[in-house]
Amino acid sequence: MREFIVEADGGSRGNPGPAGYGSVVIDATTGETLAERAEFIGVATNNVAEYRGLLAGLRAARELDPSARVRVRMDSKLVVEQMSGRWKIKHPDMKPLAAEAARVLPPGQVTYEWIPREQNKHADRLANEAMDAGKRGEQWNEGASRAALDARSAGAPSVPESSGPPGDAVAGAAKAREALSRAAAERTTGGAAEASLPGGAERTVAEAVAKPGANTGDDVRAGRAVALSTAGAATSAPAAAPTVGWGAAPDLGAPATFVLLRHGETPLTPQKRFSGSGGTDPSLSDVGRGQAERVAAALARRGTVQHILASPLARTRETAGIVAARLGLEVTVEDGLIETDFGAWEGLTFGEVRERHPDDLNAWLADPEAEPTGGGESFAATAVRIAAARDRLVAAYAGRTVLLVTHVTPIKTLVRLALGAPPESLFRMELSAASLSAVAYYADGNASVRLFNDTSHLRP
Template sequence: MTSHVIVEADGGSRGNPGPAGYGAVVLDSDGQVLAERKESLGVVTNNVAEYNGLIAGLTAAAELGASTVDVRMDSKLVVEQMSGRWKIKHADMQPLAERAKELAAGFSRVKYEWIPRAQNSRADRLANEAMDAATGKPAAGRPSAAAKTGKPKLPTRKPDRATTAWTGAQGTPTRLFLLRHGQTEMSALRRYSGRGDVPLTELGQAQAAAAAKRLAAISDLVVDGEAVPIISSPLTRTKQTAQAVADALGGRVETHPGLIETDFGEWEGLTFAEAADRDPELHRSWLGDSSVPPPGGESFDVVHRRVRKARDELIAEHGGRTLVLVSHVTPIKTLLRMGLDAGPQLLFRLHLDLASLSIVEFYPDGNASVRLVNDTSHLA
């Protein structure tokens, strides 16, 4: 009998909904593995799979006679709901959450902790083996756990996302909806606007509302009654735009500093002509060389490295999911450039309107797919 254990649980769905599975690991206080569970679930959503991973982990902990449990998962939704901080709105989630609560009530204490995906590798491996089995792929020689039962029956859904098998890409992509902020006074006057923290104009607020209405009509952005993550640059104009989206989807806004606009340095607030008159040679070089920074500012090469790091961090935390990123013209161009595997000249040749929508997908095997660029049909 072990009095205290750690449960690491994970679940996933290739398509969301799609072929799904879960994995759970029970460890003692020294990190020794006491039990492992995994199972294929058929066609369900990520959140259904995550809850089943939790249920399997708690069941295994009870079988070991544990009295206290620390649950660690990379699903913020499950952790927040089981901790009582978020409501459980979706009907599919409610019976699973009730089953998990019943199991948790059998221990003297259960503590829930969110961890980054990179720290949940054991359960993630098991979940992927289960998903491999669900899709008919060999699971690296490990036996299937399909014989394990004892879970609630699960609703299934038909996948509604078009496949991209013809591209040769492997795995479930992280899909990024890229929304540029609405109009500000600086953009209306066509002035360089980087780190200056200006709010939306009245028109900018209307543009944000129109974009939010467009996104609210996309079924992929609300899964099991919960909005996908909405992540914004920390500047006011993007946070206002992101909040309009969050209000429409029923979600909440997070920020990431890597999504902030280019630092234009001493050119901040100047028009194109004013910057060219002030520093003619430098401005001319800057327009053709991504390594050249504005005076006291940030080169596009520096922005590229910053945005790549932000993208990698977001994929590490939310890999295989859909995200809404609300940002600025240069970071969005940079993400599209990465998706196209294009050179820096794209930055000078691609136009992005205010409140425009673009979509790019990044696959775990390194492939990418740009699906939409500069769509403003919602502003018509």
């Protein structure tokens, strides 16, 4: 009996956003590529795109030999665990896709194996080619893919293959610019180019391991922000158009700028307890009110905020009210800015949740579709809600500077979406009480993160 390996992947530039999948069928004995499949599928989530890639790979394997054994290899823990029967499928978009995948071949012929992303580059490349084709208003075709491979093997510079779920247009342009810069530098120096910001300035970033949505800020790992060198690229290849992170084109106009303020401390904050929208609604502590006064003074000195919107919860409305009184503005309540509902975990510490609900917690840490115990809100659902609120507010406040007084998960989600970062990045951001962040949204759809977790106004 023949044996095939199916490798599949999918991605969404926005999650949800423009999405595509890629899959490849490989002869398990010879390692020969037998079939490739890829398609741009319109707006979808990463998980939907991954399931569509799985379906395409299984169907291609069936066309080659319906009696063959198939070993599916994917870097999506979610799909592998769900299709292996170890995780429940709760999301309504996932259930019909999983059921359809289970019917392509008899269950006894198919096994599933998780692999690291770096071992799934073939399918990842196809998925990105499909999304690139969709951006051009086309569909992927195998001939174009082969031509691109031939160009790479001949030494032409290419955009690096994605090492994570695809990002938005800003991230994609940055990758292309990085590839051009590296190729130019290696041709002129014979080695790797050093990455630097214009003017030689360097920036550092802190990468935290705090759990998103909860007040569980633990260790912070210092890291260096990888910047791109543009020196020499213009002489060897056409320069990529500048993205908003480097300077917007003058005809884009003023962006809608969201200044993101996390509310001040509540009695639960120093205890590092989950505090979402599904439990008690604590007010600010004395410390939290003092923090709100200090951030109000800092914003008054800057003098740029024109509107104030707040989540409907007490701690955000109280913080916003203190700032509004100092700035002479009114507060508008925006329901879309509310914190995630943490279900039965509300009021518990991370350690208490691990002790009482270990399986649910492990699933939540691994799968953005997983809900907290007791029917809380998944991070995937939060992201859909936050993206809808973002789009509505960007349209309503074009060219204006708006203070959004909200919570940990909404702020991290807005930053993640602006960067085109994968869902797991939520676990790698530290966000302090009464901290300020900022994202600018331009008319061409690009976003630029301008500030993150600034607490300088809280220092004595």
